[in-house]
Amino acid sequence: MKRLLLLFVAAGGAAVWWRRRGPSSQTDGSMDAFGASGVTLPDAPPKLGGEVAQELLDILACPDDKEPVKREGNYLVCARCHRHYPIRDGIPVMLIDEALTAEQAAAQPA
Ligand SMILES: [Zn+2]
Numbered sequence: 001m002k003r004l005l006l007l008f009v010a011a012g013g014a015a016v017w018w019r020r021r022g023p024s025s026q027t028d029g030s031m032d033a034f035g036a037s038g039v040t041l042p043d044a045p046p047k048l049g050g051e052v053a054q055e056l057l058d059i060l061a062c063p064d065d066k067e068p069v070k071r072e073g074n075y076l077v078c079a080r081c082h083r084h085y086p087i088r089d090g091i092p093v094m095l096i097d098e099a100l101t102a103e104q105a106a107a108q109p110a
Helices: 002-021 032-037 054-059 102-107
Strands: 069-072 075-078 084-088
Touching (some): 054 069
16 A cells, blocks of 8 residues: 555656646746756757857867967867867857867858
C-alpha cells in the first residue's frame, strides 16, 4: 500500500511539472519566473556579427597562444595563429573548437 501511495505522489508531481511547463506563449504571470531565468532555447542559431565593446576586444586573447585578437568583419582574428573566432549576436566565441581558419571564414556567407 505504501508503495502505491509513493507511486501516486510521483505521478502527481510529474503532472504538476508538466502543467507548469505549459505552452511557451502563456503569459499569465505564472510563467514569469521561468521566462526571466532565460532557459528557453532560441529557435534559430545566433547569427554572426553584432556589436562588441572595445573594452572587451582589448582584453580578449587567443585561447591557444594568448595573442591579442583583432576584429575582422564578423570574426576576431588571432595575430599569431590566424584562427578566426566567430562573433555571434555580439558575443565573441573564444573557443578553439569553434574557430575557423582564414580559408573557412572567407568561405562563410557574410
Ligand atoms: Zn592564436
